[in-house]
Amino acid sequence: MATPSESSYSPSNQKPESRDASVLIDTVDVLQNGSGTNIVRRKLTGFVGFSNLPIQWHRKSIQNGFNFNVMVVGESGLGKSTLVSTLFDMPLYPPRSEKRPSAEIPKTVAIQSISADLEERGVKLRLTVVDTPGFGDFVNNEDAWRPIVENIEQRFDAFLEAENKANRANIVDNRIHAVIYFIAPTGHSLKPLDIEVMTKLHNKVNLIPVIAKSDILTDEEIVAFKARIRADLDYHKINLFETPRYEVDSDETMEEKTAIMSKIPFAIVGATSEVTTPDGRVARGRKYPWGVVEVDNEDHCDFLKLRAMLVKNYMEELKEYTNEILYENYRSAKLMAMGVSQDQSVFKEVNPAVKQEEERALHQAKLLKMEAEMRMVFQQKVAEKEQRLKQSEDELFARHREMKESLDKQRRDLEAKKAQIESGRIYMSTEEKSRKKGFSLRS
Numbered sequence: 001m002a003t004p005s006e007s008s009y010s011p012s013n014q015k016p017e018s019r020d021a022s023v024l025i026d027t028v029d030v031l032q033n034g035s036g037t038n039i040v041r042r043k044l045t046g047f048v049g050f051s052n053l054p055i056q057w058h059r060k061s062i063q064n065g066f067n068f069n070v071m072v073v074g075e076s077g078l079g080k081s082t083l084v085s086t087l088f089d090m091p092l093y094p095p096r097s098e099k100r101p102s103a104e105i106p107k108t109v110a111i112q113s114i115s116a117d118l119e120e121r122g123v124k125l126r127l128t129v130v131d132t133p134g135f136g137d138f139v140n141n142e143d144a145w146r147p148i149v150e151n152i153e154q155r156f157d158a159f160l161e162a163e164n165k166a167n168r169a170n171i172v173d174n175r176i177h178a179v180i181y182f183i184a185p186t187g188h189s190l191k192p193l194d195i196e197v198m199t200k201l202h203n204k205v206n207l208i209p210v211i212a213k214s215d216i217l218t219d220e221e222i223v224a225f226k227a228r229i230r231a232d233l234d235y236h237k238i239n240l241f242e243t244p245r246y247e248v249d250s251d252e253t254m255e256e257k258t259a260i261m262s263k264i265p266f267a268i269v270g271a272t273s274e275v276t277t278p279d280g281r282v283a284r285g286r287k288y289p290w291g292v293v294e295v296d297n298e299d300h301c302d303f304l305k306l307r308a309m310l311v312k313n314y315m316e317e318l319k320e321y322t323n324e325i326l327y328e329n330y331r332s333a334k335l336m337a338m339g340v341s342q343d344q345s346v347f348k349e350v351n352p353a354v355k356q357e358e359e360r361a362l363h364q365a366k367l368l369k370m371e372a373e374m375r376m377v378f379q380q381k382v383a384e385k386e387q388r389l390k391q392s393e394d395e396l397f398a399r400h401r402e403m404k405e406s407l408d409k410q411r412r413d414l415e416a417k418k419a420q421i422e423s424g425r426i427y428m429s430t431e432e433k434s435r436k437k438g439f440s441l442r443s
């Protein structure tokens with residue numbers, strides 16, 4: 001089989017001979033990548049089998065099913081529940097129960113999550129919609145963003161914890177993959193609350209802003225409103241989710257991506273019921289005395305563009321961006337805060353010769369250090385010995401001096417005694433003489 005090694009490559013002007021009948025090499029290019037490694041680029045005209053990879057991937061994905069978690073944020077009554085039901089074409093929420101005027105109104109933003117298992121042409125999707133009822137409904141909405149951000153972070157934390165467990169086989173991804181932010185169709189500009197919340201959210205989630213209930217605005221109003229919203233978002237440096245661009249994208253795909261991005265914030269209309277259009281068609285939409293607004297009509301609203309971004313074309317990219325960028329940033333910031341920092345050297349590419357040289361230098365340095373230490377210990381010991389010798393020498397001198405002094409003293413004493421004795425003897429002899437004289441006188 002052809003392997004991308006240097007020995008098996010032939011220059012592109014020569015037709016190489018195939019060693020395997022089923023593998024025909026059409027063109028051969030040798031590229032040099034940044035690290036100096038040669039990469040052989042070949043197009044095979046025969047069949048090896050790896051072109052089946054997308055099919056294998058497809059089969060596996062179908063087997064495992066998909067999951068997608070979307071959060072909707074916006075004031076009550078902007079059509080959040082209606083839009084979710086419109087997007088996934090089914091009533092996700094039970095009909096609203098009439099509330100008695102005396103019914104207690106919750107005082108904070110509640111977080112509600114509803115999951116549904118959907119199936120379309122054999123593809124299974126577990127959809128979870130996280131709703132934020134109560135958002136923006138209070139006199140003081142100062143901390144309205146807090147429970148929302150906390151919920152998003154709790155989901156990241158749960159994932160991080162699951163990843164750190166010994167058994168990571170069945171991690172359920174409950175992270176929020178996209179937030180649809182509903183902007184009230186005022187026609188003016190973003191409210192301070194919108195800016196505050198989006199600022200808190202944009203680095204943690206894929207943010208997709210929409211103009212709610214856009215059927216109440218005229219086309220010109222929508223164009224002007226969108227321009228103002230985009231300017232506000234730019235000014236406050238709020239990042240929105242962008243459709244990624246790939247080298248392999250066809251011109252058509254590129255155009256589609258540009259078209260989707262040009263419509264942000266999407267002006268949307270939600271409707272779950274069907275109406276009859278003036279030309280007799282039946283379509284999902286809203287009927288007014290002056291006509292019909294169709295949900296699935298590009299001329300009436302941007303619903304289809306939102307669906308393309310969120311569901312039809314870029315759901316996987318939303319999940320990928322959540323995992324690889326948003327979660328990764330959160331995770332590393334969290335671990336850094338806990339004092340676990342990354343040892344970058346672990347990821348260095350290793351050149352064996354350089355590595356060997358590094359190790360040799362390290363060994364050499366270690367030897368020198370040991371030698372220096374040993375010399376120091378030796379010198380210390382010598383100094384100690386010298387000190388001890390000097391001390392005993394001093395002691396000997398002292399003893400010698402002491403002995404000499406005591407001998408001198410003894411000698412002096414003896415001499416004194418001797419002198420004394422001698423003087424005593426002189427005295428005695430004169431006395432003896434005189435005594436002898438006396439006897440002679442008496443006799």
Ligand SMILES: Nc1nc2c(ncn2[C@@H]2O[C@H](COP(=O)(O)OP(=O)(O)O)[C@@H](O)[C@H]2O)c(=O)[nH]1
Nearest residue numbers: 076077078079080081082213214215268269270
């Ligand atoms: N005009 C208009 N009304 C809508 C639209 N979407 C929903 N509504 C209506 O707005 C009301 C509140 O909708 P709901 O989905 O419950 O809003 P939520 O509180 O944000 O979940 C309902 O009466 C809907 O029929 C829309 O796009 N245009």
Ligand SMILES: [Mg+2]
Nearest residue numbers: 080081082131
């Ligand atoms: Mg609702």
